[in-house]
Amino acid sequence: MVDREESARALSSHLRGTSQLVTEAVSGVVDTVEAMHRNISGLAPIVGASREGRTRGITGLVYRSVRVISRAAGVGIDAGLEQVAPLLKYQGVSRKRERALATLNGVLGDYLVATDNPLAIPMCFRKEGHALQPDRESLKAAFPEPSTRLLVMVHGLCMNDLMWQRGDHNHGDELALSLGYTPLYLHYNSGRHISTNGREFADLLERLVQEWPVPVDELVILGHSMGGLLSRSACHYGRAAGHTWPDRLSKLVFLGTPHHGSPLERIGNRVDTLAGASPYVAPIGRVGKIRSAGVKDLRYGNILDEDWEAFEPEHPHDARTAVMLPPGTDCFAIAATTQSRADVAGVYTGGDGLVPVMSALGLHGDEKRALPIPASHQSVFYGVNHFDLLDSAEVYERIHGWLAYH
Numbered sequence: 527m528v529d530r531e532e533s534a535r536a537l538s539s540h541l542r543g544t545s546q547l548v549t550e551a552v553s554g555v556v557d558t559v560e561a562m563h564r565n566i567s568g569l570a571p572i573v574g575a576s577r578e579g580r581t582r583g584i585t586g587l588v589y590r591s592v593r594v595i596s597r598a599a600g601v602g603i604d605a606g607l608e609q610v611a612p613l614l615k616y617q618g619v620s621r622k623r624e625r626a627l628a629t630l631n632g633v634l635g636d637y638l639v640a641t642d643n644p645l646a647i648p649m650c651f652r653k654e655g656h657a658l659q660p661d662r663e664s665l666k667a668a669f670p671e672p673s674t675r676l677l678v679m680v681h682g683l684c685m686n687d688l689m690w691q692r693g694d695h696n697h698g699d700e701l702a703l704s705l706g707y708t709p710l711y712l713h714y715n716s717g718r719h720i721s722t723n724g725r726e727f728a729d730l731l732e733r734l735v736q737e738w739p740v741p742v743d744e745l746v747i748l749g750h751s752m753g754g755l756l757s758r759s760a761c762h763y764g765r766a767a768g769h770t771w772p773d774r775l776s777k778l779v780f781l782g783t784p785h786h787g788s789p790l791e792r793i794g795n796r797v798d799t800l801a802g803a804s805p806y807v808a809p810i811g812r813v814g815k816i817r818s819a820g821v822k823d824l825r826y827g828n829i830l831d832e833d834w835e836a837f838e839p840e841h842p843h844d845a846r847t848a849v850m851l852p853p854g855t856d857c858f859a860i861a862a863t864t865q866s867r868a869d870v871a872g873v874y875t876g877g878d879g880l881v882p883v884m885s886a887l888g889l890h891g892d893e894k895r896a897l898p899i900p901a902s903h904q905s906v907f908y909g910v911n912h913f914d915l916l917d918s919a920e921v922y923e924r925i926h927g928w929l930a931y932h
Contacts, residue, residue, distance in 0.1 A: 625689070633818055635647070647713065650712075662738075674740050680712045680749040680750070695917045721828065724757075724829060725760075727756060748781065752784075758851070772854075775852060777857075778858070783885075785897055862883075864879055878912040878914075
């Protein structure tokens with residue numbers, strides 16, 4: 527049963543979060559314009575360091591006034607929304623709003639957390655878009671006939687749990703129906719560091735296994751894109767914490783997971799570096815650096831804290847700690863390429879538009895980084911893009927076969 531009053535408060539919270547974000551965005555734009563004004567008026571060198579500090583005189587007064595007015599307006603909006611919260615009507619789960627919120631968290635999720643913005647998505651399991659409380663009574667009420675076999679679905683960057691549903695198909699629901707699993711869908715802020723989410727996911731899985739209404743005999747995780755990296759991170763931190771759930775994890779399926787990163791993020795980093803070379807372009811270049819910690823982790827596929835801690839805010843080279851697959855767990859990898867057929871030489875040079883085939887299969891020129899996924903546990907699908915993996919009938923049949931017969 528949905529708590530309509532709680533849903534109204536959540537909507538009000540989202541509106542206040544949006545107000546806060548808009549106020550901060552105005553301030554950021556003012557900072558950028560003022561920085562460009564300062565450099566141009568001061569005749570800064572074409573290449574080199576920009577001038578520091580605020581503008582002065584009447585010009586500085588104008589910029590300060592805009593900031594003050596923007597902050598005051600934000601405070602007024604927040605106060606007003608607090609008053610109207612009880613009047614907001616529950617209108618059900620909006621997939622459009624959920625999609626926008628997921629995208630915002632993917633791009634700015636770490637910033638939303640750092641500024642205590644209500645738009646930051648808290649990690650939880652959800653059912654039909656509604657958060658599940660991880661206690662025995664709540665789980666029993668949500669799943670009157672719980673299975674001893676759990677299938678946990680982990681979405682990717684800028685996505686949410688509802689986006690596993692593509693048209694009339696959902697890998698999780700179909701696998702649960704045919705193989706007797708109970709599906710659980712993770713919802714999380716994909717803009718945070720993967721390792722930060724991984725640690726929290728590990729703790730959440732441990733509580734789930736402990737509070738599940740019946741003993742858990744088998745746990746399976748299916749991770750799409752970033753979700754696969756998050757799952758590997760959780761396995762590492764779960765073992766390190768002495769959790770019991772890793773011993774129940776029988777299978778881990780990676781769906782288009784960038785185990786060794788995505789070239790798009792590496793290109794983005796190079797563009798940022800070039801933009802910062804000129805003081806006239808640097809203020810605008812800062813906009814490109816807004817990419818979240820989660821996005822930056824995809825540069826090389828970081829899944830541990832130490833992969834990024836010493837390199838903040840940027841990590842220009844692959845400094846990952848080699849992390850092997852979880853022991854005792856059968857791992858499977860599916861890659862896709864938009865190419866219509868296999869390369870004659872049998873060399874994987876393409877990708878699904880976001881993730882190269884080599885990265886998705888865990889293959890790497892350095893043996894220490896290559897993931898030992900057996901060839902029989904790998905599949906490459908042609909004429910398929912990154913998001914087609916979510917509703918391809920052929921992909922589903924392959925996953926079904928692995929889970930049914932291994």
